[in-house]
Amino acid sequence: MGRMIVSVQKSILVGEVSAPASKSYTHRAVFAAALGDGKCCLSNCLISEDTRSTMKACRLFGGSFEEISDKIYVSGFGKRLKVPDEIVDVGNSGTTLRFMTALSALCGSEITLLGDASLQKRPNTPLLETLQKMGARAYSKNNNGCAPLVVEGKIKPGIYSIDGSVSSQFISALLLVCPLLDGPTELSIHGELKSKPYVDITMDVAKAAGIEILEQIEQTDPTDPTDPTDQNKNSVSAKTGGKISYKIKGNQAYHLENYTVPGDFSSVSYVLAAAAMISGSDVDVKNLFPSAQGDLAIIHILKEMGADISWDKKEGTVHVSNSGKTLTGICVDAGEIPDLVPTLAVLGTFSEGRMEIKNAGHVRFKETDRLHAMATELSKMGAEIIETADGLIISGKGGAGLFGANLCGWDDHRIVMALFVAGLMTGGTTIDTAESVRISYPRFFEDMKKIGANAIEK
Known part of the structure; x- marks a missing residue:
């Protein structure tokens, strides 16, 4: 498998995608x-x-x-x-x-x-x-x-x-x-x-x-x-x-x-988070019906942070948009939702106020130590982020002072996709080991470009 680098610029997301299967x-x-x-x-x-x-x-x-x-x-x-x-x-x-x-x-x-x-x-x-x-x-x-x-x-x-x-x-x-x-x-x-x-x-x-x-x-x-x-x-x-x-x-x-097989809330957390943060975005995500997945909590978390998001459970559609607001940081217990931690870290980085992710020590034993990876990479973009034993504490300033950077994807699909969302906010960002998205969301870059992401894979 060849090494892939993805380059991301500032983008506004508009349109419709279907969630990949879980x-x-x-x-x-x-x-x-x-x-x-x-x-x-x-x-x-x-x-x-x-x-x-x-x-x-x-x-x-x-x-x-x-x-x-x-x-x-x-x-x-x-x-x-x-x-x-x-x-x-x-x-x-x-x-x-x-x-x-x-x-x-x-x-x-x-x-x-x-x-x-x-x-x-x-x-x-x-x-x-x-x-x-x-x-x-x-x-x-x-x-x-x-x-x-x-x-x-x-x-x-x-x-x-x-x-x-x-x-x-x-x-x-x-x-x-x-x-x-x-x-x-x-x-x-x-x-x-x-x-x-x-x-x-x-x-x-x-x-x-x-x-x-x-x-x-x-x-x-x-x-x-x-x-x-x-x-x-x-x-x-x-x-x-x-x-x-x-x-x-x-x-x-x-x-x-x-x-x-139902649609995957873990994979679409990146789409939903990006559309919730980027001003001018308006996105529908299809194929999201109720199931036993803990990561459907992303909908409730985004709502708690102030996002404009709604879920038609009968139709299986989540609608999310942003008319110019900045999200607010909150405290999230990640004990049941470890796969959302990279997404939550990016949300906290571009929100206003303190974002705390706790009870996430088990996230260190995934494809990589995801707490350390996210703290390391988001710091390269100017984020104020503290890595604790079992979580992250982020001092968000609504995106102020953040900038694009050359980032490492750590050969981890969830790190790559979360950093891609960060790159959509700052522009001027590259992420290596981008081929790792094939692990869980093979059409991730294709779907993101479909709704307006300005990105090039090479």
Whole structure:
């Protein structure tokens, strides 16, 4: 893959785009369809490098996939898992790595899983430790919790616990494979369950495939804030008021026949944020219907910051415009919405007043350390930004004193797209490693130019 640099100038955004399909839902739908023993048609899929990594890995276990436009036709392997005859290389996809690690623990043979250089820095210890408790031998070859990973032996049903503070993908992986065990499993979560909406997405897809998983919350605190900007909401534990556990029946079978993937709020957060900040902009984003995605909070956050934004849930259209106002900084708890942190950092930089992003320590373990990356790059544009242990504090001046710069995209799709929005505000900006948008939003630059972005890729 060649290196790409994108050059961005000041722009006004006007027009209409359709949200790309959700990457999170596509991963899970592909996996659930592969876990079935029949045929399935998945519609409105995100065909990207990450989701292709899941398809490629599932092929090694016996699945069959055919891509036609935005549809994926799947023939699943069900419980007739084939043992891969080669290393399972998942590329840059953390979701694929975690799902396939759990799946490998159903096979009973030694399986090695590998990822690219970035993925080999991302931790997996809670998942490996839990698989060990469940009866498999699961370990990191380099003894650092990171890929390459090796899984031997089979997991067994029972009562187990797992740390939820590092990544919700560990919990999702176990929730998807445990229904295939020959008895019931109970999985309790200790520590703060970060990014719980992604577990909710997993539950949503599993339910569509006919899988029964019971979520139980032990109520210990009546507090139940629902606004992502609520400063009293410190964690999922605070929101739910208790400990979370999942009860999973054994000997279940996946039956996902036809499934339509919803639009992706994470990916369109950049479009919505740009249109909300840039004076003169007027944009409609289609294909945004209600779903379990936590990142739909971007609509409520923008509204809280003073943006002119509305959501027609029946039509699936979000309308956002700016007639000359400057947004106001707020405090946002990012515990459930880690993928919005780069977008929020840019919003704070070009807003008026203090913007605080907190409870975001887990964002340091994504494709890159996104807190450090955003603080570093926005500082190059003149932003007053302080990096804390678990967040960012930004002193916004409504864009005053900010300027274009040559920025690094950190080989991270979300960093590149967020900095692109910043470049639309200042002009005179270049961002390297821009090809990384192919991970989650392959047509990002095309869509942005469609509604008026002045940008050149080279």
